[in-house]
Amino acid sequence: MKNTTITAPKGFLAAGISCGIKTSGKKDLCIIACPTGATAAGVFTTNKVVSAAVILCKKHIKGSIIEAVVVNSGNANTCTGKTGFKNAQIMCKTTAQLIDTKADKVLVASTGIIGHQLPMEKVSRGIILAGAQLSNSTKAGNDFAQAIMTTDTRCKQAFTTVNIDSVKITIAGTIKGAGMIGPNMATTLCFITTDIAISKPLLQKALADAVGNSLNKLTVDGHQSTNDTAIILASGLADNKPIVKTGTQYKKFAAALSELCTDLAKQMVLDAEGATRMFTVIVNGAASKADAAKAARAIANYDLIKCAIHGGDPNWGRIICAVGDCGAKLILNKLSCSIGNSIVFKNGQPAKFDPKKVSKIIKQKEHTVTINLGAGKHSAFCYGCDLSAEYVRINADYHT
Numbered sequence: 075m076k077n078t079t080i081t082a083p084k085g086f087l088a089a090g091i092s093c094g095i096k097t098s099g100k101k102d103l104c105i106i107a108c109p110t111g112a113t114a115a116g117v118f119t120t121n122k123v124v125s126a127a128v129i130l131c132k133k134h135i136k137g138s139i140i141e142a143v144v145v146n147s148g149n150a151n152t153c154t155g156k157t158g159f160k161n162a163q164i165m166c167k168t169t170a171q172l173i174d175t176k177a178d179k180v181l182v183a184s185t186g187i188i189g190h191q192l193p194m195e196k197v198s199r200g201i202i203l204a205g206a207q208l209s210n211s212t213k214a215g216n217d218f219a220q221a222i223m224t225t226d227t228r229c230k231q232a233f234t235t236v237n238i239d240s241v242k243i244t245i246a247g248t249i250k251g252a253g254m255i256g257p258n259m260a261t262t263l264c265f266i267t268t269d270i271a272i273s274k275p276l277l278q279k280a281l282a283d284a285v286g287n288s289l290n291k292l293t294v295d296g297h298q299s300t301n302d303t304a305i306i307l308a309s310g311l312a313d314n315k316p317i318v319k320t321g322t323q324y325k326k327f328a329a330a331l332s333e334l335c336t337d338l339a340k341q342m343v344l345d346a347e348g349a350t351r352m353f354t355v356i357v358n359g360a361a362s363k364a365d366a367a368k369a370a371r372a373i374a375n376y377d378l379i380k381c382a383i384h385g386g387d388p389n390w391g392r393i394i395c396a397v398g399d400c401g402a403k404l405i406l407n408k409l410s411c412s413i414g415n416s417i418v419f420k421n422g423q424p425a426k427f428d429p430k431k432v433s434k435i436i437k438q439k440e441h442t443v444t445i446n447l448g449a450g451k452h453s454a455f456c457y458g459c460d461l462s463a464e465y466v467r468i469n470a471d472y473h474t
Contacts, residue, residue, distance in 0.1 A: 079215020
């Protein structure tokens with residue numbers, strides 16, 4: 075079977091094990107290694123309260139070469155003070171010793187419950203165990219994907235290839251996240267590997283743009299995490315001519331990376347806590363790009379709309395209410411709304427439509443809500459999901 079995990083690109087090894095952080099016994103610690111060294115780029119949460127892992131990762135990623143990433147789930151290592159930061163450093167140091175490198179060439183990420191110190195004896199033993207299992211196999215890649223999960227119900231992975239200078243470039247990624255997801259780095263944790271040769275500034279640009287057009291367009295509950303981290307590692311082993319400028323070859327890679335991130339984003343929203351379906355909000359006719367984005371997010375985040383979508387209710391009034399309340403400029407007698415291909419509100423007036431037909435559209439796995447503000451020429455979009463009783467149950471039971 076073809077390997078489509080993060081170990082598929084040339085130069086990468088991975089492992090995922092259970093070290094006892096999670097009381098369930100499920101996998102909770104994992105490593106990606108690139109023994110030949112990788113160029114790295116990352117984007118992180120803009121929350122002012124952040125994990126010790128985020129602080130240290132942002133520091134280490136500035137280096138020219140990264141050789142590994144160590145990740146734990148089940149414990150966020152957030153609001154843990156000096157001890158938490160020291161523990162993040164120990165995670166990097168222990169991983170570095172396994173692959174004979176320096177601690178500052180190791181990145182770190184954590185996810186889980188906030189405010190608990192990591193059980194470092196278990197974590198340190200787990201890192202050693204994971205290090206012994208590092209492999210470029212499909213199983214190793216799948217184990218890594220399983221080990222980053224928290225309330226996720228399934229692994230989320232994506233894979234693609236692109237030809238650059240007659241050389242096949244491979245890109246693979248995995249992501250976790252089901253709740254506490256809102257624009258401004260809507261990823262929770264995301265790890266991408268590729269074997270392309272590319273400069274660090276252009277890798278950073280490609281990742282930031284890809285996240286901005288995919289993961290950053292996703293909202294589950296409007297709340298970004300303290301730990302959001304997206305990392306891409308490029309081994310350079312595909313033997314393409316190194317990309318050092320934003321020409322045709324860069325654009326090919328950037329487009330492929332954006333497509334992969336969109337795939338991961340859609341997988342994530344369809345596995346959101348309690349979600350049964352997703353919807354895409356498209357806003358046209360905005361006076362500015364900022365207004366378009368504001369309106370799209372307002373609709374995707376509006377709880378009453380999310381509840382109506384869960385019930386298959388074509389309640390366009392809630393959509394219009396959200397638009398009118400978000401602060402975006404609109405011209406009421408030009409304001410229109412469609413659900414799927416059915417116009418439900420046109421030029422400030424209700425439109426005749428078949429409620430049963432529109433209800434069927436809403437009950438599909440995916441559908442689109444389109445708004446025209448009638449105030450300009452700018453557009454934006456956002457991904458959202460329905461809100462179910464299961465979301466409340468999960469978050470009521472998810473405690474310390």
